Amino acid sequence: MSQSPQNPAHAPHPLIPLAGELQPQRIVNSLITGLIIGLLSAITAISFAALVFPSALFEYRLFGIGLILMGNLVLGATVAILSSYSGSIAVNQDGPSAILALVVAGILSSMAVSATPEQQFYTVMFMVVLTTLTTSLVFIILGYFKLGGLARFLPFPVMGGFLAGTGWLLVIGALGVMTDSPVNFDLMQPSQLVRWLPGLIFAVSLLLVLHRYNHFLVLPGMFFGAVGLFYLVLSISKTPVAQISAQGWLLGPFPTGGLWQFPLTVSNLSQVNWSMILTKSGIAATVLFVSIISLLLNASGIELIVKRDVDLNKELLVSGVGNLFNGLVGGIAGFHAISLTGLNHRLSGGSRLTGLVAALFCGITVFFGAAVLSLVPKLVLGGILMFLGLSFIIEWLFQAWFKLPKAEFLVTLLIVAVIAVRGFLEGVAVGILVTVILFVVNYSRIDVVKHMLTGRNFHSRVTRGRRQRLLLEELGESILILQLQGYIFFGTANNLLGRVRERIQLALSTRVRFVLLDFRQVTGIDSTALHAFLKLLQLAQEKGIILVLTELHDVIRDRLLREGMLNEVRFLQVFHDLDHGIEWCENQILKDANITDGGQNLREQLMELLPLPAQVDNLLNYLDLKEVGAGEYLIRQGDLSKQVYIIASGQVTAQLELPDQDPIRLETMSAGRVVGELGFYLGSPRTASVVADEASKIYVLSKAELEKMEAADPEAASAVHRLIIHLLAERVVHLMDTVNALQH
DSSP, X not given: OOOOOOOGGGOOXXXXXXXXXXXXXXXXXXXXXXXXXXXHHHHHHHHHHHHHSOGGGHHHHHHHHHHHHHHHXXXXXXXXXHOSSTTOOEEEOHHHHHHHHHHHHHHHHHSOTTOOHHXXXXXXXXXXXXXXXXXHHHHHHHHHTTXXXXXXXXXXXXXXXXXXXXXXXXXXXXXXXXXXXXXXXXXXXXXXXXXXHHHHHHHHHHHHHHHHOOOTTHHHXXXXXXXXXHHXXXXXHTOOXXXXXHTTOBSOOOOSSOSOOOSOOHHHHTTOOHHHHHHTHHHHTHHHHHHHHHHHHHHHHHHHHHTSOOOHHHHHHHHHHHHHHHXXXXXXXXXXXXXXXXXXXXXXXXXXXXXXXXHHHHHHHXXXXXXXXXXXXXXXXXXXXHHHHHHHHIIIIIHHHHHSOHHHHHHHHHHHHHHHHTOHHHHHHHHHHHHHHHHHHHHHTSOSEEEEEETTTOOOSBOOOHHHXXXXXXXXXXXXXXXXXXXXXXXXXXXXXXXXXXXXXXXOSSOOOEEEEEEEEEEEEOHHHHHHHHHHHHHHHHXXXXXXXXXXXXXXXXXXXXXXXGGOOSSEXXXXXXXXXXXXXXXXXXXXXXXXXXXXXXXXXXXXXXXXXXXHHHHHTTSEEEEEOTTOEEEOTTOOOOEEEEEEESOEEEEEOOTTSXXXXXXXXXXXXXXXXXXXXXXXXXXXXXXXXXXXEEEEEEHHHHHHHHHHOHHHHHXXXXXXXXXXXXXXXXXXXXXXXXXX
């Protein structure tokens, strides 16, 4: 009978909820599913009302039930119409209800004895209204600024602790609903045991049956079965209903009057104890936290069920608007219900009509269900609440034992214990503290050093002569290169300082002279990390080491400048990028060794490839010698490749030029190097530009001249090819050294 979910690309406009759903079979499916979901929603809503409006407010409980059912009506209808997924079902939720029950208990115990039941009720009612409206505002703000993903950063053990703690509160609240008394050792007395033990048995039965048979009719069937069994026992024992009602076994009898009245009137406002609301606002604020987590968790679960993406930010906005209406009619904060949405998806293919029918059912209950509601046994409602609470505890505590590392499980257990012993607000505080500690501990384990290299296997992009290369390989260990990553704070900064100190002390054959810190992948640093960098500079001054900082972002540069660190000129150097920083260090090593040759010139290289000087002279006759000034382009990126260039003297740089960016240096070359050979041989456009860094002399070999050489003097042409192959091989070896270094 179930239909496939709508194709998102052809989904009806959310403001036309019935578009595409007017087929007779789908209408029937939607109506039946809506009635079933509406019944489930009404049952749980009445349970939450019994939890939030306890026996101390008995004469107003019917009014409270009406408020919550009316809230379900406006919330469910709003989400059904506006949600990004057409089958979304939203109802009042257990988490906010459990916390509000705790707040209500505190309000009733704290209000003066002289306070009338009317004053107590309206104080409680407006606490509920303000909590729902505040939740609405927070939902709308988070959705508007697209912050829905932030809640996903909450560590799983902490999130589990909050939700398991919510389950504990539901269990305690269920005991209160069934016994109309505080939870203490008196509950073990026979007179009290008989009131809550059947409810516990009913809750456990629900858990076992639903675990084995996950059918949508199980819960309503067992609910009506339990109610029927209760009245069957009364019939067999010939106990009058009036007697049972007088003894407090039933939800009613209720005072005469309407089930719902508009709550926000001047007369009602005058009965509110605002100072009491302000006193309890801290605990009530935790409703926001639990609601945000639960909504985003449910939305993510809905994505898995319906196998399509759900716009989290839009769902926050939609839930915010729904809770705005919900709060105005006096309802408890609510949002998407993953189980009911999944049921709608399975039975009707995700119809908006289902959500509207379910919401309407709650509205019908408001206006026509008062007499029936008064006959509902408290132990059945308490059993449903206990079932919900035990479900939370089993999922987020018992099952977590098998899923989580033991250290993380202990965090979850700690939060639940604090909630149980001290209260929910204290549990939230411990959860936030544990979140911070977990972040610090786990993030400090992340190595802020992405790569630790040396100048021996990681070079600048300046092509050196043979003698220079040999010296830099010999003394390369004197250049320590650290490529940093992530956000650097006190934990990771101190680890960095320790690693540099250890590396300096372990240097045996070659003393570390330069420490390069590359900040290209650093997102930020905190004040304590700045102190660690100052200590690193002090270490450099003490050991006679030059600290080189590269690619500092503007924010990091400004912070270092304010600390006075960049004022150091003797032991600190700053460069635009890592490549130029390494080049400066290499130049210092070469300068101290007094090796300034730029490598072999073209004649010297050709003499090693051709046996006779005359052959070298003959080859050079095929080459044109041209002079280029500093800053002059030898090759422009994108041009056709018709020539290859050999540097006779001077220096040029190959660079990649991208729009709106500074040129990226690929290689700086001096005498004896070949430029443009790849495009020349492949016949492809130039992939980079080549610019003269200084006045230079360049040999030019065109394709036409090379073809003449190959025909007239094959040995000379072979020498040219071997020269280019040799230089390309050197580049490949250099590249492999760099790749191998980055893999360690």
